[in-house]
Amino acid sequence: MRDVVVLGVGQSVFGKFPERSVSSLGCEAVLAALDDAGIGPRQVQTAYSSRLYSDMITSQTILKEIGIVGIEMTNVENACAGGATAVRQLWKDIAGGFCDVGIALGVESMTTSPVAGKLIPPAHDDLEGQLGMSMPALFALMARRLMTTQGATIEDFAQVSVKAHDAGALNPYAQYRKRLTVDEVVGSRMIADPITLLQCCPNTDGAAAIVLCSSEFARRYTTKLIRIIASSLVSGDYLFRKDDLTTFRLGAAAAEKAYEMAGVAPRDLDLVELHDAFASEEIMHYEDLSLCPRGDGVGLLRSGATSLGGRIPVNPSGGLLSLGHPLSASGVRNICEIVLHLRGRAGDRQVHNARLGLAQMLGGAATGLEAGAASVHILAA
């Protein structure tokens, strides 16, 4: 396998833009990534785009606007892990020598999607979906188990959101650049107890794009190579294999594969970006990513280690909670965030001397499965 280098990253603004087309959001991110890479549209050899809602040939409809046509284009969907899946497919193409440079894009227009203003449901004919399962319900049921078995409190969950917004306030791309207090989060409108409104990520429109290439190609443009040294993608296991609801087995499996591939240990990481669509899940991901021993997720949060300036900052971008969550874009965006830190270009939220970072994404729900997909990427400067 060949080394895979990140040559450019870019994103659109994140927010609620019902008047903007998917194409305009996507082009904004792609043009930013190409500009950051220093290459032109005609140099792109392959493209992967991810989008959950809900039209055909996303890559083609976006890239035609900026002169990219007649190349291999693939469109993928993997719920909230879709963007990370697109990056992984491109990573495989370059690692495998199938192309030298390509672009991966995640884009979503939630305000114009069929689920605008609604809870995100499983597939329309899913049994549990019909019986009231939704993303907030699933994460609320898991959060309740964290409270029952590990002594987590609603204040702990609120603290995750407070931490995210403290970081997001420093990120010019965040949808909500506003600090919050634990009391404000706990006191906000109840969505699915114990989850209140300010423990939920907003539904957001936006796009993020990343240019990957071989190291040979990269050397023509830069001397500072940021490599993706591990990439993993694991689909959800049966729910009946799980003793409790306080872990994502697929997330732990994806992390284990990535650590092995990268030849690094969790304690080597300088920063982590992860799926925090709901505040409580972050605590489970700490354990699944082995940032702390099993059962000590609440303790790790309370120690402050995962805050900006702590031992292992988690979601220094502000996370989905403050940035907003354009579903398929988030998995590309959080890999781009790691790149900014490894370059030392993350502005006020920069993690000092970051050399090694991990980006995780998780998504999807279906009757009988614990979740849909989990993906982990590890990047090194």
Next chain:
Amino acid sequence: MDKSRPLMPGLFRETTDGPVLIGSRCEACGRTHFPLVATCLDCLRKDLKEVDLPRRGTLFSFTTVQVRSSNFGPGHTVGYVELADGVRVFAPLVASKEQPPEVGQHVRLEISPLWRVHDDTEVIGYRFVPELPGAKGEASHA
């Protein structure tokens, strides 16, 4: 008379002891699945027997969702119930202010109209209701 239809065929049935969910027990590995499966999802053998699942269980987790979801308005409660044979089932729960749900609470299966579809057909499904304190003795033969 109102029209009605089951949510899906083969999910539940009435017995002389009351309604039950229908599962598949794998005779090879002993795993019970709900809903019915054609192949054991654990050991992949096809040596399956249709079984009535226990009517009673305990509440494993719950939440009251304050936003409209697919078929329910704001304020609907859902949860996972662990049946007496260990099978975990996601279902709507009957809850009230007077009887708020609680992890570990004893619950019992009920077959009931759950919602109406556009042509006014009632959709019949399953849900769990709290056991009345007096009915505890009954739980032993579930």
